[in-house]
Amino acid sequence: MDEIIKIDTIDKYNKLYGLETIHPLVAVVDLTKATTFPNHIRMNMGIYSLFLKQTICGDLKYGKKLYDYQEGTIVSFAPGQVIGIELKEDARPSSVGIVFHPDLIRGTSLGENIKKYSFFSYEVNEALHVSEEEKQIIIDCLNKVRIELNHAIDKHSKTLIAKNIELLLDYCMRFYERQFNTRSKVNKDILMQFEILLDNYFQGENAENKGYPTVKYFADKVFLSPNYFGDLIKKETGQTAQQHILLKLISVAKDRIVNTNQSVTEVAYGLGFQYAQHFSRLFKKNVGCSPNEYKKMNA
Structure with a gap:
């Protein structure tokens, strides 16, 4: 059986892909800039993660089942979930997303409301399929968090980062409702x-x-x-x-x-x-x- 790696800090996640850690509790991730690529790995997540996949490069597993995770889809995971990644040989992931530790949102409105984002516990065939316009909205939200991370830390930093993540998750809620309608x-x-x-x-x-x-x-x-x-x-x-x-x-x-x-x-x-x-x-x-x-x- 494959070893399960515990990913309970942002730094551990970044080191997995050879990325720099700018903030200990949150990272906007661009896997096109990764310098290491684990092809077969199982992770026990201790952090929240949400990713937009932009190319087909391999399979993502939740438990023992394949995730509905093709080009132009969004998936998300909450702490405590185990996921597996199996990349094709010589494949390079082209995904952007965000990972954040539960401690980041404690004492914020996002921390109080995080349970309402039920899509963090969706499973097989339940990924969010987004249009080009929706894709751009997601990327814009990620960029807002990235800008804040590059800003000098002050008393507003935590609140603004959390609020921008909350905005991103609210858009995902809207897009999921749209998807429910199209799959009526x-x-x-x-x-x-x-x-x-x-x-x-x-x-x-x-x-x-x-x-x-x-x-x-x-x-x-x-x-x-x-x-x-x-x-x-x-x-x-x-x-x-x-x-x-x-x-x-x-x-x-x-x-x-x-x-x-x-x-x-x-x-x-x-x-x-x-x-x-x-x-x-x-x-x-x-x-x-x-x-x-x-x-x-x-x-």
Whole structure:
């Protein structure tokens, strides 16, 4: 098995490609200027990274799967993720991007909002494909950070660097929403699959045997990462995937309470709850009355 290299500082990343470290917590990277090129490597990232690939020169892997990473695509990774790079022989990467350490954004608005950029956890076939105009916007954002890095450090430096990175990520959010729209037919097919999978899960014995389903369970079934799947469902329906699961569960619970002779405890266990009290509290919170009260109302 290939050795996994821990990349938890900007300097370690730069040394991997023979690049100079200007700032200990952030770097705007141009791999056309790299002096060393590891052809086969696996990295455990301890830093955030976002790259625009401008030529086809090899494969990028997330876990054991190939990333949808061709010319004119953007990929991003968060700390804790393992990625693999396999370059073609004599290939030279032509990517530009940014890497930054979590410490850079602590105490900034970006640090408070970083979790909203869910694309950092997207996986296979989920890269962002950008137009020429969008590509230029990304490059302009990177240049703004580069200019600030070359400026003498003062009390405004950290804030301005973080805000420019935040601007870059906000543009990526916009471009991803555009991509969701252009893939609308595919997305609707996935939504239909989700509805079928939900029905099957609660109609069979899955819930009783496996418990309350997670978003990850359904994302795995349609071969998407939980974050991408959740964002897709929210974009298509206005509701989160978790809300869809809850609505389906409440609907099935109502049917079983009214149309069967099952006790509330039996209904709870059949829906994957280990404790009937948890089910009753959830039901009352969402319906406005307890399961027993609902049964009496609909007797």
